[in-house]
Amino acid sequence: MSYTTQTQTLTEAAGEGAGNEFLAFTLGREEYGIDILRVQEIRGYEPVTRIANSPDFIKGVVNLRGTIVPIVDMRIKFNLGTPTYDQFTVVIILNIAGRVVGMVVDSVSDVMTLTPEHVKPAPEIGTAFDTDYLIGLGTLGERMLILVDIDKLMSSAEMGLIEKMAA
Amino acid sequence: MTIDMSQFYQVFFDEADELLAEMEKLLLALDVNAPDSEDLNAIFRAAHSIKGGAATFAFNDITEVTHMLESLLDRIRKGEMALTPEHVDAFLVAKDVLTMQMDGHHHGSSVDQDAVDSVCQRLKALSQGIVADAPAAAAPVSAAAEAVAAPVADADGNYRFRIELPEVPQKDIDALAAELGLLGTITQETLADKHAVFMLTTSESQDTIVAICSFVLDPDDLKITYGGAPAAPQAVGAAVSPPAEDPGYGIFEPEKAPSAAPQAAPPAADQAAASAAPAGEAKNWGRRATDKEGGSQESSSIRVGVEKVDQLINLVGELVITQAMIEQRIAALDPLHHERLLNSASQLARNTRDLQEAVMSIRMMPMDYVFSRFPRMVRDLAGKLGKKVEFVTRGAATELDKGLIERIVDPLTHLVRNSVDHGIELPEKRRDSGKSETGKLILSAAHQGGNIVIEVSDDGGGLNRDRILAKAKQQGLPVSDSMPDSDVWQLIFAPGFSTAEVVTDVSGRGVGMDVVKRNITAMGGTVDIRSTPGSGTTIAISLPLTLAILDGMSVKVGEEIYILPLGYVIESLQPAAVDVKEVAGQGKVVKVREEYLPLIPLYQIFAIEPRFEDPSQGIIVILETDGKKAALLVDSLVGQQQVVVKNLESNFRKVAGISGATILGDGGVSLILDVSALLRSSRQLNADPVFF
Numbered sequence A: 001m002s003y004t005t006q007t008q009t010l011t012e013a014a015g016e017g018a019g020n021e022f023l024a025f026t027l028g029r030e031e032y033g034i035d036i037l038r039v040q041e042i043r044g045y046e047p048v049t050r051i052a053n054s055p056d057f058i059k060g061v062v063n064l065r066g067t068i069v070p071i072v073d074m075r076i077k078f079n080l081g082t083p084t085y086d087q088f089t090v091v092i093i094l095n096i097a098g099r100v101v102g103m104v105v106d107s108v109s110d111v112m113t114l115t116p117e118h119v120k121p122a123p124e125i126g127t128a129f130d131t132d133y134l135i136g137l138g139t140l141g142e143r144m145l146i147l148v149d150i151d152k153l154m155s156s157a158e159m160g161l162i163e164k165m166a167a
Numbered sequence B: 001m002t003i004d005m006s007q008f009y010q011v012f013f014d015e016a017d018e019l020l021a022e023m024e025k026l027l028l029a030l031d032v033n034a035p036d037s038e039d040l041n042a043i044f045r046a047a048h049s050i051k052g053g054a055a056t057f058a059f060n061d062i063t064e065v066t067h068m069l070e071s072l073l074d075r076i077r078k079g080e081m082a083l084t085p086e087h088v089d090a091f092l093v094a095k096d097v098l099t100m101q102m103d104g105h106h107h108g109s110s111v112d113q114d115a116v117d118s119v120c121q122r123l124k125a126l127s128q129g130i131v132a133d134a135p136a137a138a139a140p141v142s143a144a145a146e147a148v149a150a151p152v153a154d155a156d157g158n159y160r161f162r163i164e165l166p167e168v169p170q171k172d173i174d175a176l177a178a179e180l181g182l183l184g185t186i187t188q189e190t191l192a193d194k195h196a197v198f199m200l201t202t203s204e205s206q207d208t209i210v211a212i213c214s215f216v217l218d219p220d221d222l223k224i225t226y227g228g229a230p231a232a233p234q235a236v237g238a239a240v241s242p243p244a245e246d247p248g249y250g251i252f253e254p255e256k257a258p259s260a261a262p263q264a265a266p267p268a269a270d271q272a273a274a275s276a277a278p279a280g281e282a283k284n285w286g287r288r289a290t291d292k293e294g295g296s297q298e299s300s301s302i303r304v305g306v307e308k309v310d311q312l313i314n315l316v317g318e319l320v321i322t323q324a325m326i327e328q329r330i331a332a333l334d335p336l337h338h339e340r341l342l343n344s345a346s347q348l349a350r351n352t353r354d355l356q357e358a359v360m361s362i363r364m365m366p367m368d369y370v371f372s373r374f375p376r377m378v379r380d381l382a383g384k385l386g387k388k389v390e391f392v393t394r395g396a397a398t399e400l401d402k403g404l405i406e407r408i409v410d411p412l413t414h415l416v417r418n419s420v421d422h423g424i425e426l427p428e429k430r431r432d433s434g435k436s437e438t439g440k441l442i443l444s445a446a447h448q449g450g451n452i453v454i455e456v457s458d459d460g461g462g463l464n465r466d467r468i469l470a471k472a473k474q475q476g477l478p479v480s481d482s483m484p485d486s487d488v489w490q491l492i493f494a495p496g497f498s499t500a501e502v503v504t505d506v507s508g509r510g511v512g513m514d515v516v517k518r519n520i521t522a523m524g525g526t527v528d529i530r531s532t533p534g535s536g537t538t539i540a541i542s543l544p545l546t547l548a549i550l551d552g553m554s555v556k557v558g559e560e561i562y563i564l565p566l567g568y569v570i571e572s573l574q575p576a577a578v579d580v581k582e583v584a585g586q587g588k589v590v591k592v593r594e595e596y597l598p599l600i601p602l603y604q605i606f607a608i609e610p611r612f613e614d615p616s617q618g619i620i621v622i623l624e625t626d627g628k629k630a631a632l633l634v635d636s637l638v639g640q641q642q643v644v645v646k647n648l649e650s651n652f653r654k655v656a657g658i659s660g661a662t663i664l665g666d667g668g669v670s671l672i673l674d675v676s677a678l679l680r681s682s683r684q685l686n687a688d689p690v691f692f
Helices: A010-015 A150-154 B005-029 B037-056 B060-077 B085-107 B113-133 B135-153 B170-181 B206-213 B236-240 B265-274 B280-299 B306-330 B339-363 B374-385 B402-423 B427-432 B465-474 B485-493 B513-522 B675-684
Strands: A020-027 A030-035 A039-044 A058-064 A067-073 A090-096 A099-105 A107-114 A134-140 A143-148 B159-164 B184-190 B196-202 B223-226 B364-366 B389-394 B399-401 B439-448 B451-458 B526-532 B536-544 B549-557 B560-565 B569-573 B580-583 B587-592 B595-601 B619-625 B628-634 B636-644 B658-663 B669-673
Touching: A020 A090, A020 A099, A020 A143, A030 A107, A058 A099, A058 B669, A090 A107, A090 A150, A099 A150, A107 A134, A107 A143, B005 B037, B005 B085, B005 B374, B037 B060, B060 B085, B060 B113, B085 B113, B170 B184, B170 B196, B306 B339, B339 B364, B364 B402, B374 B389, B374 B402, B399 B402, B402 B439, B402 B451, B402 B513, B402 B536, B465 B485, B485 B513, B485 B526, B513 B526, B549 B619, B549 B628, B587 B619, B595 B675, B619 B636, B619 B675, B628 B675, B636 B658
Parallel strands: A030 A143, A067 A099, B389 B439, B560 B669, B595 B628
Antiparallel strands: A020 A030, A020 A107, A039 A090, A058 A067, A090 A099, A134 A143, B159 B196, B159 B223, B184 B196, B364 B399, B439 B451, B451 B536, B526 B536, B549 B560, B549 B636, B569 B619, B580 B587, B587 B595, B619 B628, B658 B669
C-alpha cells in the first residue's frame, strides 16, 4: 500500500496565506485542531491488542483492513479527560509520512477553514501540549481551536511511535 | 505481401532473452569431460532458434554470431570435435556478445563491435583449429560443415543460393520470385520434372529465404543449396546428416502446417533433438518447433504489479475474516433447521482457505531466482583471479517474498565476490596449507524458525584477526586486543575498511561491506560472521519475515493470544509440581526428560495478569533455538494455524520480544513472539524483570 505524502508543512501553508482546513476534536474540555490532510479516516474504537511493556498511552495495535496500526490515547498522554471506551469513543486515523497511526479522542466536531489571520501565535503557557508541537490558536467567532502540529507531535521521541526519526 | 515485422520484435526479444539465459545455464552445468548430448542439443537448439528469429527480423549481426556458434556446436554435439573448456569459455563470451547485440537492437544501447569481431574470430579459430587437427576422421562431414560455414566467410557479404521448389502453381512461383527478388538478384529456371529452381544472390541468410517461402509452401519440400552447383544438389540437411538422402520426411510427415499445429510441435522438436541425425529440413522444423515452444512459455506467465498482488492479499485477508465472522454467527443456529445454510457455509470456509493459500503463494519466489545468477559470476571471477572454485548452492527452492528476494541480490553479490577474492586462496597456497586446490563456495538458504537465513560460506583462509585489529587501530576505530572474535569480525563492516593487500578491480576498496550491512539492516535483518583461520569464513544473513507465511501455534496468557512460530516448538506439556525447581538467583527450572530447562514465564515478561502462575497448572512449551532449549510458561494452547506475518515496524516501532504481528480470524491482531530474543532474555530475566 502506498500513500502520497504531502511534504508541505502546515506552517508554510499558513504563511502563504491560503486557507487551511482543520479537523476539530475535543480532549476533555479543550478543543483542538489538526490539518485535515493528515487525517485518513475516522472510526469508532474497537478492542486493541495490547503491546507489552509500552507506555500507558499506547493502547496497542488494531487491524485496519490488513494493516497493523498502533493506537494512542491522547487523553492519557496529555492527562485530559477520563479515558472511557464506549460506542462514542472516536479514533482519528492519521497518515503521517506514510505511517498510519490511530489517535483516540473524546469527540470530533467538524472541519473548520482558517485563514492565517485567524491564527494567533500560541501562548507560552496554558495547554497540555508542549508549545513546540503547536502551530497557534485558531479563533473563529466564539470558538478557539488549539492547532497542533500533528506531524511533529507524532514523530517526536516523546511519543515513541517511530524508532528512529528520519534526519 | 509486405508484413510489418516490427510488431513481432518484442516477442523475439523476450524469447531470445529466455533462450540466452537457458543457454548460459546449460553451458555452466556442462561437464566438459563427459558432456551430456541432450544438453549439447539443447544449447544448439537455443542458438539455432535465436539465429532463425534474428534472420527473420533481419538482425544480421546476431545471425552472423549465432551462425558461427551454431556450426561449432553442431560439430561438437555430433562428436566430431571434443568439447574443451576453451569452447565453453568462447560460448559464454558469445552469449554475452549476443546479449549486448540484442540490447543494441532492443533498447538502442551501444554495441562494442570489437567484442563482436573478437568473438567471431575466436569461434572461427576454434572450429578451424580442430578441423586442421583431425582432417581424416572428419573429412566427409567437415566438408559439409564448411558448406554451412562457407557463406559467412564470403568476403563480399553476398551468398548464392539454389532454391529448388516443389510442384506449386505457377502464380505462387511468380509471387515467390517477386518476393525473393527483393532480397537480391534472382534468376529462374524450370527443371525437366517441372520443378522450378531459383538462383538467388543475396546478403540474407537461408533462414530468411525459408521464412519467405513458408508463406507459400511447406518448407519441408524446399531444397536450398549454397553456391548453386546443380551437379551436386546437396540439401542443407546433408550438412547435418550426409547419409540421409531423403531426410526428415519420415519423422515430420504428419505435421504439414507449422502454424496450424504449434502445440504438437515441441515434442517433435525433442524428437528431432533426440534422434542422432536430425535431417536438414527437420532442423528447420526443429527450430520452428522450438520457437513455438518458447512462445507458449511466454504466454504461461504474466507480469503483474506487486501493488496489485498486495491489494489482492489484503482483500483475501478481509474475506477470510468476514468468513470467520459468518461462521461464528451461524454456529448458534439450529443445525436441523438450517442444514443447507450450514453446509454452504462450510463450503465457503473451504473455498476461502484455498483461495487464501493460492493468493499467498503468488508473492513467494524460490531463492533460485537469486542463486542462479551466481555460478556464472563465480566462474568468471575465479578465472580472472586464477583461482579454482567449486560453487555449490543449497536450498535454492526455499521460498522468500519477492520484495526481499530482489533486495537481497546486491548484498549477496558483494559477499560472494568477496569470498572468491579474499576468502578462497590461490591454488598454490591452498596446496601448501594441505587443502585441495579447488576452493569450495557454498551459498545456502533455509528457513530457520521465523527467519530466513542465507549463508555465504567458503573454505578459504578465514579472517585475519590481527590484521583487522591493526587496520582498525590505524583508522582510529575504538578497538582493544581483548575484543571477542565476533566483535572483531563486525569491524569489517565499518565504512572504508578493507584489509586486502592488493586492491583489485574485484574488491578491496573497502566499499561494499558497509553497504552490505546497511542494506541488510534496512531490511530489518542481521549479518553474522563466523570465521576460523585457515578453514574458512561463513557470513550468515538472517532476514526477518515481512510477508512470509508462518506456521504458528497460538498460545493464551491471561486475555492475550500470542503466536509462537511452530519451527521453534518441540513439545508442550504440563509439568508435575515436583519437576519445577527454584534455583537461587536464577529463577525457576523445569525438569523435562532428565534435562533441566530454564523456565520463562511469559506473563512476567509481558506483564500480563495470568490465569495460572504455577507452572504445574499452566502449560509449558519447550522451545529450541540456536541449540538452546527453554520452557515457556503459558496458560493454555489455543491451536495451530498458518498466519500471515505483518510488519509491526511499518507503522510502529520494534517491540522487544515480538517479531511481528498477524491478523486472527476474528479480525483482531495477535503478536508473534520472537523466540530467540525470549531465550536470550531468559538468563537476564531475574536481574531485570522487564527484559529490555
